[in-house]
Amino acid sequence: MPYKFCKDNREFIKALEMNNDLVTIQQEVDWDLEMGAIVRRVCEKKSASPYFKKIKDYPGFEALGAPLATYKRLAIAMGMKPDASVPEISNEYVKRTTGDPIKSILVDKKKAPCKENIWTGKDADLFKLPGPMVHDGDGGRYLATWHFVVSKDLETQAVNWGMYRQMVFDEKTMVGPVLPFSDMGKMFYGKYVPKNKPMPFATVIGCDPLAGVAACAPSPIPEDEFTGMLMGVPVELVKCETCDLEVPAHAEIIIEGEVIPNLLIEEAPFGEYTGYRTSPREPRTVYRIKAITYRNNPIITISNMGVPTDEGQLLRSFSLGLEMRKLLESQGIPITGVYMLPESTHHMVVVGVRPAYSNIATQIANLVFGSKLSPWFHMVIVVDEETDIYNKDDVIHALATKCHPIRGIRKYEHSVGTPLYPFADPDDRKWSRGAQVLFDCTFPLDWPKADLPIKVSFNKVYPKEIQEKVLRNWKNYGFKD
Amino acid sequence: MANREYDTFILSDPALLQEDREMELIVRELTPPDIRYKYRSAYVSAMISKSESKYPDQLWIRLGRGQLQEKPWSIKILKELNKLP
Numbered sequence: 001m002p003y004k005f006c007k008d009n010r011e012f013i014k015a016l017e018m019n020n021d022l023v024t025i026q027q028e029v030d031w032d033l034e035m036g037a038i039v040r041r042v043c044e045k046k047s048a049s050p051y052f053k054k055i056k057d058y059p060g061f062e063a064l065g066a067p068l069a070t071y072k073r074l075a076i077a078m079g080m081k082p083d084a085s086v087p088e089i090s091n092e093y094v095k096r097t098t099g100d101p102i103k104s105i106l107v108d109k110k111k112a113p114c115k116e117n118i119w120t121g122k123d124a125d126l127f128k129l130p131g132p133m134v135h136d137g138d139g140g141r142y143l144a145t146w147h148f149v150v151s152k153d154l155e156t157q158a159v160n161w162g163m164y165r166q167m168v169f170d171e172k173t174m175v176g177p178v179l180p181f182s183d184m185g186k187m188f189y190g191k192y193v194p195k196n197k198p199m200p201f202a203t204v205i206g207c208d209p210l211a212g213v214a215a216c217a218p219s220p221i222p223e224d225e226f227t228g229m230l231m232g233v234p235v236e237l238v239k240c241e242t243c244d245l246e247v248p249a250h251a252e253i254i255i256e257g258e259v260i261p262n263l264l265i266e267e268a269p270f271g272e273y274t275g276y277r278t279s280p281r282e283p284r285t286v287y288r289i290k291a292i293t294y295r296n297n298p299i300i301t302i303s304n305m306g307v308p309t310d311e312g313q314l315l316r317s318f319s320l321g322l323e324m325r326k327l328l329e330s331q332g333i334p335i336t337g338v339y340m341l342p343e344s345t346h347h348m349v350v351v352g353v354r355p356a357y358s359n360i361a362t363q364i365a366n367l368v369f370g371s372k373l374s375p376w377f378h379m380v381i382v383v384d385e386e387t388d389i390y391n392k393d394d395v396i397h398a399l400a401t402k403c404h405p406i407r408g409i410r411k412y413e414h415s416v417g418t419p420l421y422p423f424a425d426p427d428d429r430k431w432s433r434g435a436q437v438l439f440d441c442t443f444p445l446d447w448p449k450a451d452l453p454i455k456v457s458f459n460k461v462y463p464k465e466i467q468e469k470v471l472r473n474w475k476n477y478g479f480k481d
Numbered sequence: 482m483a484n485r486e487y488d489t490f491i492l493s494d495p496a497l498l499q500e501d502r503e504m505e506l507i508v509r510e511l512t513p514p515d516i517r518y519k520y521r522s523a524y525v526s527a528m529i530s531k532s533e534s535k536y537p538d539q540l541w542i543r544l545g546r547g548q549l550q551e552k553p554w555s556i557k558i559l560k561e562l563n564k565l566p
Contacts, residue, residue: 032519057516057517058517127518127521128517133520136547137543137546137547137548137549138547139490139547140509140522141520168521169522170521170522170523170565171521172565260566263565265507265565266490269490269545277547278546280492280545280546281490281492281546286565288565288566
C-alpha cells in the first residue's frame with residue numbers, strides 16, 4: 001500500500017513550503033562559507049530549511065540546506081502531520097519497516113530525470129558543481145554532506161547505500177573516511193583491497209528524503225528496499241553510465257567512479273557530527289570519478305554537522321534507537337520504548353523497561369553493546385516505566401536520583417569506537433578503540449516495597465479526582481498555559 | 482607582493498619544517514583564475530620559507546584541525562606532481 005511520500009527532492013521542497021517550513025532565498029549566496037554559515041545557524045536555531053535559488057559562480061544550480069534537521073521535517077517526509085510526536089513517528093517507522101522488504105524496479109534511462117545531463121571524460125569535473133566550503137578550517141569543499149554512496153559487495157553482490165562524507169581533492173578525485181567496521185568498509189577493505197581491485201561507486205546527491213532516511217538507518221535490509229518499505233511502493237532505479245550499479249532515477253546529481261585500492265590521500269579536518277572537529281587530517285579512502293549525471297537545474301542538498309541538531313544527529317539517533325528497539329523486542333525484553341537523544345549526537349540511548357527481574361539493565365546493555373550498532377554510541381541509560389523516555393527533564397531527573405554512583409554504573413572496556421569520539425585519546429581514535437557505560441536507573445527489586453521512594457509529581461501524588469478538578473479549573477484559576 | 486596564494490596543512494610542529502629545500506607537499510589553491518577552482522588540492526614539489534617575501538607566492542599554514550596560523554609564509558612551486566592513477 002503506498003503511503004504519502006515525496007517522489008524526489010523537488011516534491012519535498014514543495015511539501016516543506018506548504019507546511020511553512022521553508023525559506024526561499026532569492027538573494028545570491030556564496031558557496032564559500034556563506035551557505036554553510038546559514039545552514040549552521042538554521043540547525044542551531046531549529047529554523048526552517050533554507051532553499052538557495054542563486055549560488056555565486058554557479059548559475060543554474062540551487063541548494064536545499066538542513067533538509068531533515070527536525071522531527072517536523074521527518075514527519076513531512078513520511079507524509080504524516082507535521083506536528084506528529086516523536087513516539088507517533090517512531091511507531092509509524094517501525095510499522096512500515098517491519099515485514100517484507102519491497103524490491104526496487106529498474107526504469108529506462110529515458111524516464112530517469114537524473115540522466116537529463118551527462119558529463120564524461122574531461123567534462124566530468126567536480127569543480128563544475130557548487131560544492132560548498134561548509135566550515136572555515138575544513139580540509140576542502142564537501143560536495144557530499146547529505147547524500148549516499150552506492151556500492152556492491154564483490155562476492156555476494158549485496159548493495160549498500162551509506163553516508164560517507166566526501167571532500168573534493170581535485171577535478172577527478174574525492175577523498176573521505178571509510179571506517180573498517182562500516183558496511184562499505186567491510187566490502188572495500190575486506191574484499192576489493194585484498195584483490196587490488198577498484199570498487200565501483202555512485203554518489204547520489206539530492207535524493208528523495210526517505211532514501212536519505214534509509215541510508216542513515218543501520219538496518220540489515222538493503223537500503224533501496226528499506227526506502228520502498230517507507231514509501232509503500234518500489235523505488236525506481238536506473239543503471240549507471242560507467243558501471244553496473246543502480247541509482248535512484250529521480251535524484252538530482254549522480255557522481256560515478258571507482259574507489260581506489262592501496263592508495264590514500266589526506267582528508268579533513270571537518271566539522272563533525274559530534275559538534276567538534278576531532279579527527280585530524282590524515283590519509284583516507286580515495287574516490288576517482290568517471291562521470292557526472294544530473295537533472296536540469298539541479299538542487300544539491302547540504303547538511304552542516306556541528307553542535308546539535310543537524311540531520312545526521314537526528315536521523316541517526318532516530319534509526320539507531322529504533323533498530324535497538326527491534327533488537328530488544330526480538331529478544332523478548334519487556335521494554336516500554338527506546339529513544340536516542342539527538343542532542344547527545346547519537347551517543348546516548350534511553351531504554352524504558354518494566355523491571356521484571358534483577359539485572360535487566362545489564363542484559364539490555366549487553367545486547368545493544370554486543371550488536372553491530374554499538375560503535376556509534378557509548379552510553380545506555382535504562383529507566384523504569386515511571387520515566388518518560390522522550391522527556392529530557394524526566395530522564396535527567398531519573399539519572400540524577402535513581403542511578404547509584406557505584407553499583408548503578410557499569411563500565412565496558414575494550415569496545416569498538418570511532419576516530420570521531422572527542423573524549424578518546426589520540427591513539428584510541430587512530431585505532432577505533434572505545435569504551436561504553438551503562439547507567440542503571442531502576443530501583444533494585446529486592447528492596448522492600450515500603451522502602452521504595454515515591455515520585456512526587458502532579459500525576460503521582462494526587463487522587464485522580466483532584467487532578468481532574470485542577471485540570472478542569474486551570475484557566476478559571478487565571479493560568480493562561 | 483605575492484602573485485598567488487596557497488595554503489597547506491601541517492600535521493607536525495611547523496617549527497620543524499625545513500626551509501629552502503625542495504620538498505613535496507599538498508597545497509590548496511586560494512586565488513585561481515577561475516574562482517570555481519578555489520581550494521583545489523595538488524601534490525607539488527616546492528621550496529618554502531617562513532619569510533613572507535622570500536618566494537613569489539604566499540603560503541598560509543593551517544594545523545591538523547584547521548587552525549590558521551597568524552602570518553603567511555612564502556612558496557615557490559617547482560612543479561605539480563601527478564601522483565594519482
